[in-house]
Amino acid sequence: MTQFNVASNVTDLRDIPLSLVPASDVDRILGRVLPEAAPVESVSVAAFNSSI
Amino acid sequence: MNGPFTPFRQFVVKVHSRCDLACDHCYVYEHADQSWQVRPKVISDETVAWSAGRIAEHVKRHGLDRVHIVLHGGEPLLAGRARLARIMAELRGRLDALCDLDLRVHTNGVLLDDAFLDVFAEHRVLVGISLDGDRIANDRHRRYADGRSSYERVIRAVELLRRRRDLYAGLLCTMDVANDPLAVYRALCELDPPRIDFLLPHATWDAPPPRPTETAYADWLIRIFDAWIEEGARVPVRMFESILRTSRGESSLTESLGLEPADLVVIETDGAYEQADSLKVAFDGAPSTGLNVVTDDLDTVAAHTGILARQEGLGGLCDTCRACPVVESCGGGLYAHRYRTGSAFANPSVYSADLLKLITHVRHRIAMPTHALPYDTIEALAAGYGGDDDMQHLLAGQRTLRRGLLAGVHTHHSAAEGWDLLTRLDAEHRPAVDAVLDHPYVREWAARCLTGGGSPGYLANIAAAAAVKAGVDTEITLQDVDGVFHLPTLGAFEAARGTDARLLVKDERFTLAGTPDAVWHPVRKLRANGFEVILEDTDPHRHCHGHQTAGRLSEEEAGAWQRAFADAWSLIESDHPHYAAGLRGALSTVVPLTPPPVGGDASSAARHAFGSVAIALPKDAATLALLLMHEFQHVKLGAVLDMVDLYDRQHAGLYYAPWRPDLRPLEGLLQGTYAHLAVSDFWRVRRSTVAGQSDVQFALWRKHTADAIESLDTSRALTPLGLRFLAGMRRSAEPWLAEPVPREAIDAAAELAERHRAASGAE
Numbered sequence A: 001m002t003q004f005n006v007a008s009n010v011t012d013l014r015d016i017p018l019s020l021v022p023a024s025d026v027d028r029i030l031g032r033v034l035p036e037a038a039p040v041e042s043v044s045v046a047a048f049n050s051s052i
Numbered sequence B: 001m002n003g004p005f006t007p008f009r010q011f012v013v014k015v016h017s018r019c020d021l022a023c024d025h026c027y028v029y030e031h032a033d034q035s036w037q038v039r040p041k042v043i044s045d046e047t048v049a050w051s052a053g054r055i056a057e058h059v060k061r062h063g064l065d066r067v068h069i070v071l072h073g074g075e076p077l078l079a080g081r082a083r084l085a086r087i088m089a090e091l092r093g094r095l096d097a098l099c100d101l102d103l104r105v106h107t108n109g110v111l112l113d114d115a116f117l118d119v120f121a122e123h124r125v126l127v128g129i130s131l132d133g134d135r136i137a138n139d140r141h142r143r144y145a146d147g148r149s150s151y152e153r154v155i156r157a158v159e160l161l162r163r164r165r166d167l168y169a170g171l172l173c174t175m176d177v178a179n180d181p182l183a184v185y186r187a188l189c190e191l192d193p194p195r196i197d198f199l200l201p202h203a204t205w206d207a208p209p210p211r212p213t214e215t216a217y218a219d220w221l222i223r224i225f226d227a228w229i230e231e232g233a234r235v236p237v238r239m240f241e242s243i244l245r246t247s248r249g250e251s252s253l254t255e256s257l258g259l260e261p262a263d264l265v266v267i268e269t270d271g272a273y274e275q276a277d278s279l280k281v282a283f284d285g286a287p288s289t290g291l292n293v294v295t296d297d298l299d300t301v302a303a304h305t306g307i308l309a310r311q312e313g314l315g316g317l318c319d320t321c322r323a324c325p326v327v328e329s330c331g332g333g334l335y336a337h338r339y340r341t342g343s344a345f346a347n348p349s350v351y352s353a354d355l356l357k358l359i360t361h362v363r364h365r366i367a368m369p370t371h372a373l374p375y376d377t378i379e380a381l382a383a384g385y386g387g388d389d390d391m392q393h394l395l396a397g398q399r400t401l402r403r404g405l406l407a408g409v410h411t412h413h414s415a416a417e418g419w420d421l422l423t424r425l426d427a428e429h430r431p432a433v434d435a436v437l438d439h440p441y442v443r444e445w446a447a448r449c450l451t452g453g454g455s456p457g458y459l460a461n462i463a464a465a466a467a468v469k470a471g472v473d474t475e476i477t478l479q480d481v482d483g484v485f486h487l488p489t490l491g492a493f494e495a496a497r498g499t500d501a502r503l504l505v506k507d508e509r510f511t512l513a514g515t516p517d518a519v520w521h522p523v524r525k526l527r528a529n530g531f532e533v534i535l536e537d538t539d540p541h542r543h544c545h546g547h548q549t550a551g552r553l554s555e556e557e558a559g560a561w562q563r564a565f566a567d568a569w570s571l572i573e574s575d576h577p578h579y580a581a582g583l584r585g586a587l588s589t590v591v592p593l594t595p596p597p598v599g600g601d602a603s604s605a606a607r608h609a610f611g612s613v614a615i616a617l618p619k620d621a622a623t624l625a626l627l628l629m630h631e632f633q634h635v636k637l638g639a640v641l642d643m644v645d646l647y648d649r650q651h652a653g654l655y656y657a658p659w660r661p662d663l664r665p666l667e668g669l670l671q672g673t674y675a676h677l678a679v680s681d682f683w684r685v686r687r688s689t690v691a692g693q694s695d696v697q698f699a700l701w702r703k704h705t706a707d708a709i710e711s712l713d714t715s716r717a718l719t720p721l722g723l724r725f726l727a728g729m730r731r732s733a734e735p736w737l738a739e740p741v742p743r744e745a746i747d748a749a750a751e752l753a754e755r756h757r758a759a760s761g762a763e
């Protein structure tokens, strides 16, 4: 079977809202084009969310 | 006693066991567990001291670096300001020195006033407010015992919080599918919360939720999710973020989804430890552990069978859930919602059908493909060319990279204002944002920030430029970089000492608020036959080309550039149409360099600045054409290498390059060879117009290029795709070796080559 595409490991972020770009994708991009950059830290958030 | 258990990191401290509202969906008073009736109304100072001590002991024993405590009720504000202040002081006093304490209060808001907020500010406590949406939605359940609406008072409380944003944690909305989902969502968004939580009403298989259709809750949430995505996810919604995160293997942000072990314990007003509060819906006494802060430490609580049962991840779920395709995101839903008399918690959630539908919808909606380069594009580029379609593939990849890098920069504190505006514009004016982010030096700036240099605050300038392009009125503080307030793609204000950095954008016009007469340098464009590029002499991030960049050009200098560019472009289009197509598709910017003091030409491309080349204006248009073609080869190949691997990035060998005095790493040799493929082609064609010197140049560069292709081939460091790329380059270069060239030109070229090799010291 003929292969028509060479896949990259870069997720297509063009249609992902900027505010939703996953940290894992940022890390992968840094690894590809800026390996010297420190990985970006993600923030942990409290999980409890019961209403009053 | 030690493990095997997960230490607690979340503590819910019940400070008051009664409420001033009588919401009919409340799990504390309206469900199976009625233990509130026998508890003290308010937590005593002694119980607080014991609780704080137990938590501190737990933090020390397990080396916890961060814990979360939520003051809860009933309605916690009924405890009064003075008592709350004592509780917070006690918790901070015992824990601040040991760990990072995230302290919050969840309130219905009706009593909240500035005096309470002063107390919360003093003790650094964030406030979350329960609000079920617009007035109709809220009043459906959240009423006083006498039936009065709580809406006005809650909105007033939220308005107070909006004015003290650093205390505002977010809004918690309990769903009712009778409400209009979009009206609820918009009403909440209008209050500008830092986060929204949508909560499924508490229910079990014994007491199922009201359900007009089988998946009414999923359908309700999907309406909101779709709007949320379409509007750019402006306000974080914890449930949606958790599904997205867990779908790609990251942790959940909420106890009600995902497979993380429960790490939460409740401390009641009498000091009793209880399991998750939500268990109150299951049966009377369900959350009870029989343990108390005075007599038992938290390790004892953690070893309680009820707590352990919620820490088993996948292993703790029923067979149906374990086999479920969305189990990593769902985790069986909230533990309490699985309850059924007889089988207890060994069931899927009573919301299972909703969770399956919602999670599947989210995953499909956000299925994230990766970039791919068609083989045809690889072949066209390998030959040295690449047309508009091929450039579109490269541009697509670059747009992703810029967005990804930008998302990396935004975590810098000084980028906050710019990020806020940019994400808003991204949701509503994407083409304007794309137009600015496509500017080559945005990536150069982001790369600097991410490697410890650069000014993250420049994100405000990027956002401001997008606002101008989008025609959105705004006001934002610009970042001065190298003495200018630069607006990418638009130009720069000179930032003289004392210049006010506040930019006003109104009706697509913009000025510096305090310095309306600040000197503005608009970008200029070079135009030729319907093709236009920016002549970039204002962007402070253009100094990345390894050559001295020119300062702001005079009108005369800009005019000389325009004339040379028009002639060079005409030559490229007529003589090198295969290169013209790619240039037209992706060259967006030319940066003028200062001519080298020793004479000769200077030109450069920078890996992070896709779409730009830097050139010192040469003496004639033909040389400008050559330099544009040469540098654009680097631009194209750099973009390919950004996406796929053509060589082993670990390979450390150094190689002789006929165009450099020094030995080059493999990527340098590959880049140079690819550029000189175009250089050879340029001289090959040029011979028909200007013989003599063109023959020598063609003879020289075709030989060098062919030799370098062989060096690359023998490096053993190219990937299969790299070998395929190299084969494409060879297919272009090889026939040129057979083209007739006068003997004298070949001799002259050989002599030049030999001189270079000798000077470089290569064997």
Ligand code: SF4
Pocket (backbone or CB within 6 Å): B320, B321, B322, B324, B325, B326, B327, B330, B331, B332, B333, B348, B349, B351, B352, B353, B355, B356
């Ligand atoms: S969707 Fe239903 S079956 Fe699947 S994990 Fe969730 S509760 Fe269990």
